[in-house]
Amino acid sequence: MTDSVVPNAPALSEAEARPARRHVLPWNTRWLGVGLIVVLLLVWEVAAATGRMPSLSFPRMSEILAAWWRLILSGELPRELADSLWRMFAGYFIGVLLGIMLGLLMGYFRFFYNLLEPITEVLRPIPSPAYLPIVILFLGIDDGMKVFMIAFASLFPVLINTYSGVRSVDPIQLQTARTFGVTGRKLIWQIVLPASSPYIFTGMRVSLAVALIVMVISEMVAASSGIGYFILSAQRGFQIREMFAGVLTLAVVGYVLNRLFVAIENRVLAWHYGYTQQQRH
Amino acid sequence: MTDTSRQFLRVCSVRKVFGAAGGTTVALNGVELEITKGSFVSIVGPSGCGKSTLLQIIAGLIDATSGAVFLADREVKGPPPGALYVFQQYTRSLFPWKTVERNVAFGLENRETLSRIDVAARRREIIGLVKLTGFEHHYPWQLSGGMQQRVAIARALACRPEVLLMDEPFSAVDALTRAGLQELLRSLWRELGLTVIFVTHDVDEGVYLSTRVVALTRAPGTVAADLTIDLPHPRDQIATRALPQYLDYRARLLAQLFADEGLVAGEVA
Numbered sequence: 001m002t003d004s005v006v007p008n009a010p011a012l013s014e015a016e017a018r019p020a021r022r023h024v025l026p027w028n029t030r031w032l033g034v035g036l037i038v039v040l041l042l043v044w045e046v047a048a049a050t051g052r053m054p055s056l057s058f059p060r061m062s063e064i065l066a067a068w069w070r071l072i073l074s075g076e077l078p079r080e081l082a083d084s085l086w087r088m089f090a091g092y093f094i095g096v097l098l099g100i101m102l103g104l105l106m107g108y109f110r111f112f113y114n115l116l117e118p119i120t121e122v123l124r125p126i127p128s129p130a131y132l133p134i135v136i137l138f139l140g141i142d143d144g145m146k147v148f149m150i151a152f153a154s155l156f157p158v159l160i161n162t163y164s165g166v167r168s169v170d171p172i173q174l175q176t177a178r179t180f181g182v183t184g185r186k187l188i189w190q191i192v193l194p195a196s197s198p199y200i201f202t203g204m205r206v207s208l209a210v211a212l213i214v215m216v217i218s219e220m221v222a223a224s225s226g227i228g229y230f231i232l233s234a235q236r237g238f239q240i241r242e243m244f245a246g247v248l249t250l251a252v253v254g255y256v257l258n259r260l261f262v263a264i265e266n267r268v269l270a271w272h273y274g275y276t277q278q279q280r281h
Numbered sequence: 282m283t284d285t286s287r288q289f290l291r292v293c294s295v296r297k298v299f300g301a302a303g304g305t306t307v308a309l310n311g312v313e314l315e316i317t318k319g320s321f322v323s324i325v326g327p328s329g330c331g332k333s334t335l336l337q338i339i340a341g342l343i344d345a346t347s348g349a350v351f352l353a354d355r356e357v358k359g360p361p362p363g364a365l366y367v368f369q370q371y372t373r374s375l376f377p378w379k380t381v382e383r384n385v386a387f388g389l390e391n392r393e394t395l396s397r398i399d400v401a402a403r404r405r406e407i408i409g410l411v412k413l414t415g416f417e418h419h420y421p422w423q424l425s426g427g428m429q430q431r432v433a434i435a436r437a438l439a440c441r442p443e444v445l446l447m448d449e450p451f452s453a454v455d456a457l458t459r460a461g462l463q464e465l466l467r468s469l470w471r472e473l474g475l476t477v478i479f480v481t482h483d484v485d486e487g488v489y490l491s492t493r494v495v496a497l498t499r500a501p502g503t504v505a506a507d508l509t510i511d512l513p514h515p516r517d518q519i520a521t522r523a524l525p526q527y528l529d530y531r532a533r534l535l536a537q538l539f540a541d542e543g544l545v546a547g548e549v550a
Contacts (some may be wrong), residue, residue, distance in 0.1 A: 055284040172373040175342055178359075180365045181438070190391075194378045271420055275377040278422040 008134060051225050061239045068245035077230070084215055084226040087143055091150025092211040098206055099155045103162025103203075104188060107196075114164075120159065128153040128214050131192075132221055141222035146215065153214040154207035161203030165196025198272045208261055212254055227253075288354070289318035289476065290339070290444065295348035297334055308334045310501035311348070316493075318443070321470055321477045323487030326505075327496035327538060332480045333448050335502070339478065340366040340446050354445065362392065365437035369452060371430045374422040381432050382417040386409035388440040403439055411465065412434040422515045427458035431465065438469065451486070460518050460527065463490060467516065484538065488512075488530045489522060496534055498541050505535045 022252075025034065041061050047053045048060040071077040105112040106120075128149060139145040169192055177183075177191045193200075219228025231246035292314035299306045316322055324332045337343045339350050341360040348509035350357040352364060360366070364386070368374040375384050386404045389395060395403070395522055408414055411431040421429050437445060447466075451459040467490060470477050482488050487494045488510055496506040510530055512521055521527055 029454070170373050172368055173376065176366075176368065176376075178342065179340060180391050181360060181362065181492045182391050186391065190387075194376070197378075230402055271378045271422075274420060275422045 030198070036150060057240060059244070064241050064244045064248070067241035068248060070127050071242065071245055077245070079231045080225060080227050081249060081253070084219060086179045087226065088150055088211050088215040091147040091215070092154050092207065094147065094254065095151040095154025095207060095211070097157050098151070099158025099207070100200060103159045104166055104192065104235045107163045107166025108188065108192065120156070124156045129217055132218060136222055146218045149218045150211045154211045157206035157210060158200065158203035161199045162196060166192055166201025168199070170196040198269055201269060205261055205265070212257070216250065236256065288315055288351070290316040291351040292335070292339065293349050293351070295335065295338055295345045295350065297331065297338065298346045307501035310503050312502065312504060314495065314504065316476065316478065317477055319474055320493055321479065321491045322495060323479045323481055323491040324495050324497060325481055325484050325487045325534060326502065327499050327542060328482055330408045330497045330499050331502035332497050334349055335497070336446050336448050336478065336480045336534050340364060340367065363442055364446055365440060365442040367437055367445065367447045367450050369449040370431045371426070371453070374433055375429060377420065377422055380418050380420055381413060381424070384421060384491070385435045385439050387436055392440050407435045407439045410438065410469065426454045426460070427462055430454065430462060434466070438473070442475070444478065447477065447479045447480055452481070452483070464518070466490065471514070484531055484534045485522070488527060488534065489516060494530070494534060496537050505541060506534060508533065
């Protein structure tokens, strides 16, 4: 029998293992794009400094960064951010959990699909800002309203993807589990959930972006704290540098959250990438 | 009845009708079989003769339209604990998110109340038996096809089944790997005292492996031939396949299948 496996391949010598790294030119890497950001910021700086831009609405980049630094040191920005992130994660996790549960039910039981599919399709296309006023009527303008908004908007991408994932579980895997007497709740935990996890993660990633958006919107409409509130009130108070600092904060938060998500996804779904790569051969 | 072992596995007038939009197809039409404990029975037949359907009914994966299957005098309704099924499509049957050892332990963890230490010991023993020691922490998709099918066999054997039901398990691997898997299966069958029911479209494979070969007719499937294969043990890929009795069994089964297809042996060659 031919037991050929990749890990048994002869170990590479150190010179071979290290590719010719120093020959990779910077414009063939991601540093090219980082350079573009730096260039654009410099253009901004120069344009604002030379008065080619209205200085009231376009302060110099250096002034914005200085204001940003002050706001971080004073603790004002971290405080607003903490309020926002708390709401966002509370809503996000509720939405994800409900989305997975409903998606599982709909994918697994025809009854729940028939029951819930129409209402899903009616509610899903409504842009979340549209029902914000209704939610305010019922929940007021406190955290409960924001958490609800975020949870509700995060729910659908996870629900739809979980449903697709459950439907696409290989019937042979399910039959295999059945031959070992694994049925019911055990089957969901041990086979259906792990097998559809790549889909669930796709939905969770979409929902993360949605949660961030809905957090900002609901804070702008009605709040007395949070980063969305901060940006809008800075603009209304003509604190333009502070307003930009708030937007930059969101850029950083969005970037960090996405990197964190990808890192977790790569860890949990390592098997999936290997498996799909093998399937393609 | 005094000799119960003779009726270890009984297939009684099993009939299976599949309903489809274009009408109904009779896949199996009154199949009768009695299988002795410890035997190695191959079911051969042309593709579409319902041999896989029969195996799935025996495994309790699908229900017969009428008739019944009894395993150790208990009627089969749903997968019976004493019988395990090995699928042809090993790449789809193994769980890609579990390592080799976690796949092998899947049945053990779910079927039996064993301590962690016992599970680990049994797992190690079985992985050694199918010669996969050293690959415990690999994922199935990192292994060759033959090794993956050995993982699937190990996963079934870990539960110490009395019956192993195999649906064309070696049809997706190359000839050399297949010969290796055949030898492994024969030695496991002899060492562990298993009863094996082995579905294949390959008459040679059926004769070489088995103590008995059952040929089904094209759908609606019924038993067309039932031969006891009286070849000496241990068998050898080259010597056994050259024995006159081996060639005789093979010729009789092929003649049966060709006649069923309406072919004359001369035309086929």
